[in-house]
Amino acid sequence: METLKVGIVGAGGIAAQHGIAWQNNAPRGEIVAVADISEARARAVADRFTEGRARVHTDIGALVSDPEVEAVDICLPHHLHTEAIVAAARAGKAILCEKPLCTSLEDAATIASVLQETSVTFVMAHNQLFQPSLIEGRRLLTAGVLGRPYVLRSTEAFQHWAARTDLASGSPGSDESPWAWRVDTKRMGGGEVLDTGWHASYRLLALADDRPVEVTAMMERFFIPELRAEDTGILLVRFASGAIGQIVTSWAFAPVDGWHFEVIGEHGSIAGGPARTVHKLHGWENPAERTHEPVHTFTAEVTHFLDVVQRGVQSVAPFEAGARVLQLTTGAYRAVAERQVIALPENPVEPGLPLEPQPGH
Numbered sequence: 005m006e007t008l009k010v011g012i013v014g015a016g017g018i019a020a021q022h023g024i025a026w027q028n029n030a031p032r033g034e035i036v037a038v039a040d041i042s043e044a045r046a047r048a049v050a051d052r053f054t055e056g057r058a059r060v061h062t063d064i065g066a067l068v069s070d071p072e073v074e075a076v077d078i079c080l081p082h083h084l085h086t087e088a089i090v091a092a093a094r095a096g097k098a099i100l101c102e103k104p105l106c107t108s109l110e111d112a113a114t115i116a117s118v119l120q121e122t123s124v125t126f127v128m129a130h131n132q133l134f135q136p137s138l139i140e141g142r143r144l145l146t147a148g149v150l151g152r153p154y155v156l157r158s159t160e161a162f163q164h165w166a167a168r169t170d171l172a173s174g175s176p177g178s179d180e181s182p183w184a185w186r187v188d189t190k191r192m193g194g195g196e197v198l199d200t201g202w203h204a205s206y207r208l209l210a211l212a213d214d215r216p217v218e219v220t221a222m223m224e225r226f227f228i229p230e231l232r233a234e235d236t237g238i239l240l241v242r243f244a245s246g247a248i249g250q251i252v253t254s255w256a257f258a259p260v261d262g263w264h265f266e267v268i269g270e271h272g273s274i275a276g277g278p279a280r281t282v283h284k285l286h287g288w289e290n291p292a293e294r295t296h297e298p299v300h301t302f303t304a305e306v307t308h309f310l311d312v313v314q315r316g317v318q319s320v321a322p323f324e325a326g327a328r329v330l331q332l333t334t335g336a337y338r339a340v341a342e343r344q345v346i347a348l349p350e351n352p353v354e355p356g357l358p359l360e361p362q363p364g365h
C-alpha cells in the first residue's frame with residue numbers, strides 16, 4: 005500500500021486531533037515530521053503519535069523543505085497560514101490546511117496564484133463536512149426531497165468557559181499560548197465568526213450548494229470581555245437562487261435544541277444534529293428520523309485528503325470553498341462596520357461591496 009508521508013506544522017491544540025486522525029489512517033498516511041516554535045510541543049506530538057520517530061523542526065521552512073515530507077498539514081495560528089501554504093506549495097508538497105484559509109482576501113488571491121502556478125493538491129480541513137447528519141441532509145437535498153429550498157440555517161455555538169476563565173485570570177500568556185494570538189485581532193484575522201463561525205459558514209454553503217450573493221450581519225461581545233472582537237455573530241445570507249441563509253455562531257451560549265442545521269423548503273424541512281437527522285414533509289404527522297454513530301470527523305477528513313492525493317478523488321473542500329467562506333466572513337465584518345448589506349462578487353477572492361440602494365425600496 006502507498007504511504008503518504010506528512011509533516012504537521014503547529015503542534016498545539018488541534019494538532020492532537022490531527023495526530024489521532026493520521027494514526028487512524030495508517031498505513032495510508034504516516035507522520036514523519038512535526039514543527040513548532042516550541043520544540044517541546046513538537047517533540048510531544050512526535051512522541052505521542054509516532055513513538056518519537058518523527059523528526060522535530062522549529063520553523064515552518066525547515067518542515068516544508070524536509071525531503072521526506074510529501075504533504076504538509078497546517079495547524080498554525082491564522083496569520084501564519086498564508087506563509088505556510090505558499091512555502092509548502094513552492095516546495096511541491098500537497099497541503100491540508102486548518103480553517104480559516106487565511107486572514108485576508110489579498111492573501112487568498114496570493115494563495116490562488118501560487119496554487120495555480122505549482123498545481124499542488126490543496127484541501128481545506130473542513131472536518132464537519134464529515135458529520136453523518138450533514139452527509140445525510142445533503143443526500144436528501146440532492147435527491148430533491150424538499151423541492152426548492154427556501155430557508156437554510158446553520159448553527160455553531162457553545163459557551164466557551166475555558167476562554168473566559170483563562171483570559172480573566174490575567175494576560176493571555178506567552179506567544180505560544182492559544183489565546184495570545186486569538187485576542188490579537190490582527191493575528192486572528194477577526195473574532196469568533198472567523199474562527200468557530202467558519203464551520204457554520206462552510207456548512208451553510210455546502211447545504212445551499214449555491215453561490216452566496218449578499219450578506220449582512222450583527223455581532224456582539226457578550227461573554228468574553230477580554231476578547232477585542234466579537235464572541236457572537238448572526239449573519240443573513242442571500243443565495244443566487246433567492247434562498248435565504250442564516251448563520252448563528254457564538255462562544256457565549258449553546259442553543260437549547262442543539263441542531264447544527266435546518267433547511268426548510270417547498271415540500272417540508274430537514275434538521276441535523278450531532279447524532280441524528282430528521283425530516284418532515286408538509287402533511288406528515290411525525291418526522292422520519294435517522295440516528296448516527298459518532299464519527300471522528302478529523303479522521304474522515306484525513307481519509308478524504310488521502311483519497312484526493314492518492315486516488316485523484318475530487319475534493320469536497322477545495323481552495324474555492326475556503327475562499328468563499330472568507331469572502332462571506334469579511335463581507336459580514338464590513339456589513340457590521342458599515343451597517344450595510346454587502347454584495348458578494350462571483351470571484352471568491354474579490355471583496356464584497358455595499359449594495360447599491362434599489363429605487364423604490
Ligand SMILES: NC(=O)c1ccc[n+]([C@@H]2O[C@H](COP(=O)([O-])OP(=O)(O)OC[C@H]3O[C@@H](n4cnc5c(N)ncnc54)[C@H](O)[C@@H]3O)[C@@H](O)[C@H]2O)c1
Nearest residue numbers: 014015016017018040041042079080081102103180181182
Ligand atoms: N477544526 C476545528 O475544530 C479546530 C479547532 C481548533 C483550532 N482549529 C484551527 O487550528 C489552528 C491552530 O489552532 P490551535 O487551537 O491548535 O492553536 P494553538 O495556539 O493551540 O496551536 C498553534 C501552535 O502553533 C505554534 N506556532 C506559533 N507560531 C509558530 C511558527 N512561526 N512556527 C511553528 N509553529 C508555530 C504554537 O507554538 C502552537 O503550538 C487554527 O487555524 C485554528 O482555527 C480548528
